[in-house]
Amino acid sequence: EAQVTQNPRYLITVTGKKLTVTCSQNMNHEYMSWYRQDPGLGLRQIYYSMNVEVTDKGDVPEGYKVSRKEKRNFPLILESPSPNQTSLYFCASRSNDRTYGYTFGSGTRLTVV
Amino acid sequence: GNSVTQMEGPVTLSEEAFLTINCTYTATGYPSLFWYVQYPGEGLQLLLKATKADDKGSNKGFEATYRKETTSFHLEKGSVQVSDSAVYFCALSSGGYQKVTFGTGTKLQVIP
Numbered sequence: 001e002a003q004v005t006q007n008p009r010y011l012i013t014v015t016g017k018k019l020t021v022t023c024s025q026n027m028n029h030e031y032m033s034w035y036r037q038d039p040g041l042g043l044r045q046i047y048y049s050m051n052v053e054v055t056d057k058g059d060v061p062e063g064y065k066v067s068r069k070e071k072r073n074f075p076l077i078l079e080s081p082s083p084n085q086t087s088l089y090f091c092a093s094r095s096n097d098r099t100y101g102y103t104f105g106s107g108t109r110l111t112v113v
Numbered sequence: 114g115n116s117v118t119q120m121e122g123p124v125t126l127s128e129e130a131f132l133t134i135n136c137t138y139t140a141t142g143y144p145s146l147f148w149y150v151q152y153p154g155e156g157l158q159l160l161l162k163a164t165k166a167d168d169k170g171s172n173k174g175f176e177a178t179y180r181k182e183t184t185s186f187h188l189e190k191g192s193v194q195v196s197d198s199a200v201y202f203c204a205l206s207s208g209g210y211q212k213v214t215f216g217t218g219t220k221l222q223v224i225p
Contacts, residue, residue, distance in 0.1 A: 004156075033213070042202065042217035043157075090156055098206040099145045099164040102213065104156035 002027045006091050006105035013081055013112055021076045021108050023091030029103075030096045032074040033058070034066065036087040037107075043090070049074055050096065081112040115140045119203050119216035126193055126223050134188040134219045136177075136203035144207035146170075146179055146186040151200045151218070160188075160201070193223045 004025045013019055025032065033048040035058075045058030049068040063085055065077040074093075078085060088109050092102040120135040138144065145164045149157040161170030166181035175190045186203060203216040 035215075040217065043215040045212070048212075092157075099162070101147050101149070101159035101162055102157070104149075104158070106156045 002103065004091055004093055004103050004105040006089075006108050009106065009108060011108060011110050013110070015082055015112055016080050019078050019081060019110075021078075021089060021091075021110070023074045023076065023105060024072050025074075025091075025093040025103070026072065027093060027103065028071065029093035030071070032068070032091065032093045033102070034064070034074070034076050035090045035092065036060065037090060038087050046076070046089075078110075081110075083112050086110060086112050115144070115205060115207055115212065115214045117203050117205055117214050117216035119201075119219050121219070122200075123220040123222055126221070128195055128223055128225050129192045130223075132188070132190040132193045132197075132221070134201055134203075134221070136186045136188065136216060138184050138186065138203070138205050138214075140184075140205055140207045140214075142207055144205040146177070147204040147206070147213075148175070148177055148186070148188050149202040149204060149215075151202065153199070157202060193221070195223045195225055197221060198223045 007022045030051045034046040035043040044060045047066040049055040091105040094102045116139045147162045148160040150160045151157045161172040163170040163179035169178045177188045200218045200220045202218045206213045
């Protein structure tokens with residue numbers, strides 16, 4: 001089954017404790033992206049990657065890091081989480097053809113206390 | 114820059130009512146347009162798309178027509194069901210980096 005898999009689904013952590021949210025896709029997609037969803041703000045792009053070793057900032061990259069060492073994986077790293085990073089996070093992938101839509105993961109609900 | 118404006122929600126309808134969710138956009142060039150649906154506790158799913166002017170996207174009884182003259186992509190369904198209750202996002206893809214811009218979402222609640 002074609003899918004984007006995110007882990008974990010739920011995470012509660014403390015301020016400053018480094019964490020990684022994993023994302024993996026099995027569709028051989030070149031393009032992958034991370035979004036955060038907050039009430040009233042819709043989806044905002046954090047980082048994206050157009051292919052292996054090619055990443056760039058989205059609209060809200062501060063406090064986040066990403067890497068793309070393999071085509072299928074695109075982890076999101078919070079090196080020193082803060083409470084304002086409490087949010088619902090989605091990983092998504094698609095082919096580089098912009099006429100194709102995204103396939104989204106099921107989301108990771110992160111709470112930073 | 115690019116932007117997508119959706120009607121404010123929530124929208125509450127009775128079962129079998131007609132649905133319209135308005136979406137207008139601002140973009141350079143010739144964007145592709147999408148509607149995504151998010152059911153409670155799930156990720157977004159692509160509902161339909163249109164890639165050029167006057168194209169009509171359709172899926173599961175939902176339709177939307179790419180209107181370049183009015184820069185709109187309104188979502189319609191002739192008869193909604195309780196199972197259509199979800200949040201609907203309008204989005205566009207445009208530009209050299211193929212950036213996707215989302216609207217803020219419209220929550221639809223269908224009551225029996």
